[in-house]
Amino acid sequence: MNELDPIVISGFALEAPGNVTSASEFWTALRDRRDLMEPFPRDRGWGLELLDPVPVELDLERVPDAGGFLADATRFDPDFFGISVDEAAAMDPQHWAALRVAWQALENAGVDPGRLVGENVGCYIGISFTGHAPRSARIDRLVGYRAAGMALGGASGRISQCLGIVGPSLSIDTACVSSLNALQTAVGAVRSGECEWALAGAVCVMNSPMAYYSFSRLRALSEDGHCKSYSSEATGTVLGEAAGVLVVEHESRARQMGRRVYARILGIGSTHNGKSRLISAPSAQAQARLMRKTLQVAGVSADQVGLIEGHGTAKCADDRAELLALNEVYGLANGGRHRTAVGSVKSNIGHSQAAGGVMGMIKVLLCGVHGQIAPGLCTENPSYDIDWETTSLALAQGLESWPVCDDGMRYAAVSSFSVTGSNAHVLLGLPEQR
Incomplete structure (x- = not known):
């Protein structure tokens, strides 16, 4: 923006x-x-x-x-x-x-x-x-x-x-x-x-x-x-x-007002999958289009994003569609040279439905406060839906440092999609906390 x-x-x-x-x-x-x-x-x-x-x-x-x-x-x-x-x-x-x-x-x-x-x-x-x-x-x-x-x-x-x-x-x-x-x-x-x-x-x-x-x-x-x-x-x-x-x-x-700035909302958007056989079926194409558009609006390049908090329901069709979209937009953007951590708070707290997205947002805010990327659960055997050897995406398997970019910011994305066919994507810029 x-x-x-x-x-x-x-x-x-x-x-x-x-x-x-x-x-x-x-x-x-x-x-x-x-x-x-x-x-x-x-x-x-x-x-x-x-x-x-x-x-x-x-x-x-x-x-x-x-x-x-x-x-x-x-x-x-x-x-x-x-x-x-x-x-x-x-x-x-x-x-x-x-x-x-x-x-x-x-x-x-x-x-x-x-x-x-x-x-x-x-x-x-x-x-x-x-x-x-x-x-x-x-x-x-x-x-x-x-x-x-x-x-x-x-x-x-x-x-x-x-x-x-x-x-x-x-x-x-x-x-x-x-x-x-x-x-x-x-x-x-x-x-x-x-x-x-x-x-x-x-x-x-x-x-x-x-x-x-x-x-x-x-x-x-x-x-x-x-x-x-x-x-x-x-x-x-x-x-x-x-x-x-x-x-x-x-x-x-x-x-x-002297308040703490946890994150800037650089881009936020939503779309619908449109015509499909089932309203609940996820669409990798629709998600990828929205991700690209949100990146463009935010003025952020995919290789600047260090953390993606995904939807991650652990339903096979859902995770497959989301991983394919994330890999297309973020994972292959720089030939796998820049590592982008991927996770979902649902592995800790379950699928909190209407509140799922905001809980992922709060997880990202806390990662920014601490300058660390929190690990997910059950990440030892990643999905076979993408080739983890050729992508920059990686599941966060342990607590790790989250370095700032050259401009002193950390960049993160948060994704959600729903049983009603809607998709949402947010790009955040998190200033280094002192």
Whole structure:
């Protein structure tokens, strides 16, 4: 984009599986190659019929008792946010997590969340339906609260209402691309002056095992409960939950306010695969086109990019298409002379669906803070889909130094694509942290 005053990320916060609720805890888990998968939650009233024995008549494959789950998914302090107990009880648990993390992202940026009333701040939250609806038909004391409590738009709207901010407030559902589309929308709004600055992110909390039914029927679940992104041993994905929110503003404003600049958003874009046999089928061609376009817009050459945080669901067709696109655009750009590390946070926390992209973004931000590339899990036997001997791409198998380029910047890319046929790609410039 070559802007004189680029849009930057000046704060962030997250909740991740494994009872991870801070950036330092998340970095430790990434650095130490921790697998944050755990058994299904037993405190949510889920029926666990999908676990052995699987009903034969449903044509489902076995579901491993494993996933990435938020420890605080069923806990919320409504008084803290000025919400009544009944109103909170009618809210989708995803709204709870989004509120908590948005508040923490502001604090991370040095903003007092209680002093924003009337400010022109935007709020853009990626979120998808995860099974909260069955309670909607009950006639009880919660009637009247469910309209806002169940709406996906309630995630962004509740944050704006509790903070008192008056900029645009949008919830965005493009499945697994939701968080990067939320960020793209926020960047456009800040750049155009529609809002002065913004919150952007996503949340995923599963309120039922619905997604497991779908992925089981599609034969898309991991057989052993491990998400082996880009591995020749991958057998499918593992579902997960997460929440992440970024603070987005012009760099001049961030500097003026004394905030830390974690990254410049140099280019961000999205496309759709278009006509295809299946809406869920990934397209290597569409992804490659978007990657090239985003590089061009960012004014960055492929051989400057030292880290690519990919989608990496560990589903064979998904990983194959993505690796072919990445190799075409980044891997073969300089004849394999420049090494570009590739990984996916899904190997640690599972596929957090709408929140997958923002969790990858936060992983990259933390790598920039520490000047190190965090390793992935299950990287010992890379996928056979590309020739790793002739490409500059390499799976990060251990913690390694991430050197800066000649201009003092580190460059990274983040990719997502979705079951609805959408693709998203982001180019970041991360200033050296002092």
